[in-house]
Amino acid sequence: MGKxxxxxxxxxxxxxxxxxxxGRPAYGYEITAWLxxxxxxxxxxxxxxxxxxxxxxxxxxxxxxxPSEKGPPRKVYSLNAQGRAYLEEFWTTWSFLAERLERLRExxx
Amino acid sequence: MGKxxxxxxxxxxxxxxxxxxxGRPAYGYEITAWLxxxxxxxxxxxxxxxxxxxxxxxxxxxxxxxPSEKGPPRKVYSLNAQGRAYLEEFWTTWSFLAERLERLRExxx
DNA sequence: TTCGCTACTCAGCAACGCTAGCTACTGGTA
DNA sequence: TACCAGTAGCTAGCGTTGCTGAGTAGCGAA
Numbered sequence: 001m002g003k004x005x006x007x008x009x010x011x012x013x014x015x016x017x018x019x020x021x022x023g024r025p026a027y028g029y030e031i032t033a034w035l036x037x038x039x040x041x042x043x044x045x046x047x048x049x050x051x052x053x054x055x056x057x058x059x060x061x062x063x064x065x066x067p068s069e070k071g072p073p074r075k076v077y078s079l080n081a082q083g084r085a086y087l088e089e090f091w092t093t094w095s096f097l098a099e100r101l102e103r104l105r106e107x108x109x
Numbered sequence: 110m111g112k113x114x115x116x117x118x119x120x121x122x123x124x125x126x127x128x129x130x131x132g133r134p135a136y137g138y139e140i141t142a143w144l145x146x147x148x149x150x151x152x153x154x155x156x157x158x159x160x161x162x163x164x165x166x167x168x169x170x171x172x173x174x175x176p177s178e179k180g181p182p183r184k185v186y187s188l189n190a191q192g193r194a195y196l197e198e199f200w201t202t203w204s205f206l207a208e209r210l211e212r213l214r215e216x217x218x
Numbered sequence: 219t220t221c222g223c224t225a226c227t228c229a230g231c232a233a234c235g236c237t238a239g240c241t242a243c244t245g246g247t248a
Numbered sequence: 249t250a251c252c253a254g255t256a257g258c259t260a261g262c263g264t265t266g267c268t269g270a271g272t273a274g275c276g277a278a
Contacts, residue, residue: 004120004202007264010234011116012206019213029256038209047235049257054234071255072243091214093113097121098207100147104128105200116233119265138225156266158226163265180224180274 002042013043015090017051018079021061022087025078028052052077060086111151122152124199126160127188130170131196134187137161161186169195 009016020031032048052075055061060083064076079087118125129140141157161184164170169192173185188196 003264004199005206006235007120007123008202008206010119010265011113012210013235014116016210016213019210023213023216027256039205040209042236044236044238045257046237046239046259050235050259053258068243068256070244072241072257074256090113093117094210096148097114097117100149101121101125101128101203104125104132107132112233115266119234122266136225151267153267153269154225155227155268155270159228159266162227177224177274179276181226181272182274183225 005040005042009040009043012094013047014051014055015087015094017048018055018060018083018087018090021077021079022084025064025076027066027074027076029074055083059083114149114151118149118152121203122156123160123164124196124203126157127164127169127192127196127199130186130188131193134173134185136175136183136185138183164192168192 016035017031020026020034026034028045028049031052032043032045035043035048052061056063056077060080061077062080064078066074066076068074125144126140129135129143135143137158138154140161141152141154144152144157161170165172165186169189170186171189173187175183175185177183
């Protein structure tokens with residue numbers, strides 16, 4: 001799937017991760033693993049961490065440092081109120097785009 | 110919708126335009142107008158033209174110069190076989206992403 | 219001749235994901 | 249003891265993409 005997916009993830013990966021966090025708090029390593037499990041096999045580790053730093057800096061998530069039994073402490077992220085509002089916006093934007101694309105796909109057949 | 114849509118369009122605008130061309134040949138100005146009509150109100154002219162140059166250079170479209178009654182000659186683009194294959198790929202990638210996002214949206218409720 | 223519409227082009231910028239590294243803690247193995 | 253794999257996080261530099269803002273050019277109407 002490669003390059004097309006890479007470009008498509010720009011702008012959607014953020015929503016994807018926030019959507020995960022809206023279900024339950026999670027930490028970077030875990031999120032990366034989950035994404036890979038879901039078929040996003042070539043998601044780079046660094047990408048997820050950079051994204052998390054970004055959303056934290058924008059105040060969309062709360063962070064808590066939690067010690068791990070195996071390895072360094074985890075940074076557990078959870079969606080806060082601002083993040084929830086932002087995610088709502090994301091779904092609106094996503095629906096807007098998805099509707100128009102789907103309409104084109106139908107028409108093109 | 111602004112910034113979120115801008116980022117989301119990276120990777121999808123290309124498919125959007127190719128999908129338009131799969132229905133009928135069209136030229137840049139026309140495509141921009143159509144997009145604005147569909148609600149992509151802040152699509153920049155330059156963006157569409159740059160995209161068209163890109164897909165032409167990659168051999169996904171054929172180009173024909175057609176004189177216009179009003180204004181400079183039009184560059185009419187039409188999707189060729191390679192473009193059609195690429196568009197197929199695009200739909201596959203899009204479905205992959207859309208499915209996973211939709212699943213998250215359901216689960217998050 | 220000036221305005222507005224049509225039609226295309228281009229340089230410079232910002233945002234984002236990827237590449238390719240690095241640090242650091244734990245437990246198991248040679 | 250020394251080493252390695254797995255866990256966990258971080259970073260600099262790069263390429264791609266869309267936007268900003270400006271420019272060129274042709275045509276018809278005021």
